[in-house]
Amino acid sequence: MGARKGIQYLQDLDNKPRELWLGGNKITRDISKHPQFRAVAKSIAHLYDMQNDSGLVEEMTYISPTSGERVGLSFLQPKTMEDLIKRRVMMKHWADYSGGMLGRTPDYLNSDLMAMASAWEFFNRKDQHFGDNLRKYYEYVRENDLCLTHTLIHPQANRAVGPSKQSDPFLAARVVEKNDQGIMIRGARMLATLPLADEILVFPSTVIRGTQDDMPYAFAFGIPCSTKGLKFICREPFAEESHFDHPLASRFDEQDAVVIFADVLVPWDRVFLLEDVEGANTLQEATSGIVFMTQQVIVKNIAKTEFVLGVTSLIADTIGITEFQHVQEKIAKIIIILESMKSFLRASEADAQMNQWGILTPDFKPLNVARNLYPRLFPQFRTIIQQLSASGMMALPSEEDMKNSEIRPSIDAYYQAKNTNSEERIRLFHLAWDIAGSSFGSRQELYERFFFGDPVRMAGALYNWYDKEPYKQRIREFLHQEEE
Ligand SMILES: Cc1cc2nc3c(=O)[nH]c(=O)nc-3n(C[C@H](O)[C@H](O)[C@H](O)COP(=O)(O)OP(=O)(O)OC[C@H]3O[C@@H](n4cnc5c(N)ncnc54)[C@H](O)[C@@H]3O)c2cc1C
Incomplete structure (x- = not known):
């Protein structure tokens, strides 16, 4: 088929x-x-x-x-x-x-x-x-x-x-x-x-x-x-x-x-x-299944982070808060996370090697780090959306309100935004609420925290899997170096 x-x-x-x-x-x-x-x-x-x-x-x-x-x-x-x-x-x-x-x-x-x-x-x-x-x-x-x-x-x-x-x-x-x-x-x-x-x-x-x-x-x-x-x-x-x-x-x-x-x-x-x-x-691990699943997950995380960056940047433009330093710092944090995820993904591709079964397999180290980081970072996106939106996420007339000719003129008059009309503003804040406030958004947070496994045990697995010996050896040698 x-x-x-x-x-x-x-x-x-x-x-x-x-x-x-x-x-x-x-x-x-x-x-x-x-x-x-x-x-x-x-x-x-x-x-x-x-x-x-x-x-x-x-x-x-x-x-x-x-x-x-x-x-x-x-x-x-x-x-x-x-x-x-x-x-x-x-x-x-x-x-x-x-x-x-x-x-x-x-x-x-x-x-x-x-x-x-x-x-x-x-x-x-x-x-x-x-x-x-x-x-x-x-x-x-x-x-x-x-x-x-x-x-x-x-x-x-x-x-x-x-x-x-x-x-x-x-x-x-x-x-x-x-x-x-x-x-x-x-x-x-x-x-x-x-x-x-x-x-x-x-x-x-x-x-x-x-x-x-x-x-x-x-x-x-x-x-x-x-x-x-x-x-x-x-x-x-x-x-x-x-x-x-x-x-x-x-x-x-x-x-x-x-x-x-x-x-x-x-x-x-x-x-x-x-x-x-x-x-x-x-x-x-033996089949590299986890590596290819993680590659897919990091691609999804990049798409999700780009989406959140778009939403937060539009919120800032829409209500005229782009000049405030803490707003810039919060949006910069999303940019840092986005570029970090992209770098992990590209590094995993750059260092890909044939696995024992003959398929070109991304390097798991950067992917493993990325999958450990994201569950800890994603909840911050919801917090940032709440911090930037404030009561804007509660000023949300419904679709039915928008269709009502009696109240619509008031909505158009009082839900203005810095650089767009009331309808565009309301659409944007409904989207913000669906990420940062609604049941759907809460489930997204729980999903990112847990869907790939308990983050505590994933970190334990990373600790046990990662080869720390070269770094320990470097310190042993450092401790016995002659003073110059
Ligand atoms: C929205 C969502 C969608 C999901 N979708 C899927 C799916 O499609 N397929 C699938 O297979 N799974 C799915 N999962 C399940 C996911 O794999 C589990 O949530 C994850 O493995 C953690 O297991 P748990 O939820 O049973 O938590 P638990 O293991 O019960 O953990 C509860 C708490 O106890 C702690 N804890 C428990 N045992 C230990 C231990 N031994 N050492 C240290 N701390 C411990 C944990 O750290 C945590 O704080 C999904 C989860 C969510 C939330």
Whole structure:
């Protein structure tokens, strides 16, 4: 099929029944028409349409090595610097569409799957079929241009102990049975962003390490979100109707859901790793999956930071505060973060090397630092928007007020701005509120803090992974230098 069109994604979403729970209701079909899901479904469909846009097709797709059709560029297994840059350019187009507010654009997990498939032999550790399963799955996802979500974390019941030591051994999703057809999974995982994806990857955490006791919980597989027994319990939606009032929440509420496996059968050809704690602990690093996911995340962070820079700079112009030093200092901070993220990304490309599986892999050091920094920096953007906007974010007539001919003249008279009309000013501050104040904006902050893993344990992983020895040795030598 090759790079698919938005309409094909929407049709699949409507026709392949899944089990979404929202506000006490079970929703199975016509999800693209549901009031709480239709907006984000349309946004994902738009991403797919971008691939077929005549002006973008060259930058969004490449020729499949198997079918000869054009397929999404995030599936490209990079061999040259040009390939790496093509991947980055493609990802930036998708990230710019939502100002970085959509976390689960399909390139995020396509990148992980691409890297894992390049390292398919890694998966043959315990079973000679698993590597082939993964390679075929990657090709299936690429050729059908499927959208993936993933769930990596066990339920948050008692974090002092691992999944095998919880009071209920079936709290965290685990293998209950193996039979001729596949493995049966029972229990739960949290969290999966975008339960409107076609498929779900159920993989080990990128950060948390299991022990031998966790054997029944150590697996990796990918199945359709429509698989029997799979239930998604969605959080309260933040989707809003009016683009004028909620320019972001009205398009990009991608949803997050806890995933329940009520005796879900995973066919053998979809199993990639099983009862292999060491494999689960090393998978992401050994395959470079984490590197390619992080590359995508930093591209998204750049798009998001550029978006925030645009919003804050326009706020400053709009209400005439550009000359104040603290305003300049705050916007300069955003510029510093933006240029730092761009530098991390470019440095990772400049020092890219072939990995052991034969794909050109960005240097993980700058990417790893960038992914540790951003969760600490993004919350400052919301603070800066609040500090610059002040009560401007509360002076927000709604779309309905704007349509009302009786009050509209007053709005036009009293919501003036330094350099624009009342309507433009109000639109801008609604956008500011959607980032810095609304439920949608609060979720963005929580997302950036945690979606890639607990920042405390990510920092611990960086500490343990980073080679500090050369620097320690330099100090040892320094301490024993003769005084000159
Ligand atoms: C909006 C959003 C979207 C997400 N989307 C996805 C998704 O699509 N797929 C997915 O797999 N995951 C997703 N996640 C989950 C994400 O992976 C986790 O939030 C992250 O790994 C942290 O785990 P946790 O939320 O269970 O927090 P916990 O691990 O429960 O941590 C809670 C607190 O306890 C502390 N803590 C717990 N254990 C330890 C420890 N051993 N050492 C030190 N401190 C500890 C943490 O530092 C933190 O302060 C998402 C999260 C959010 C918020």
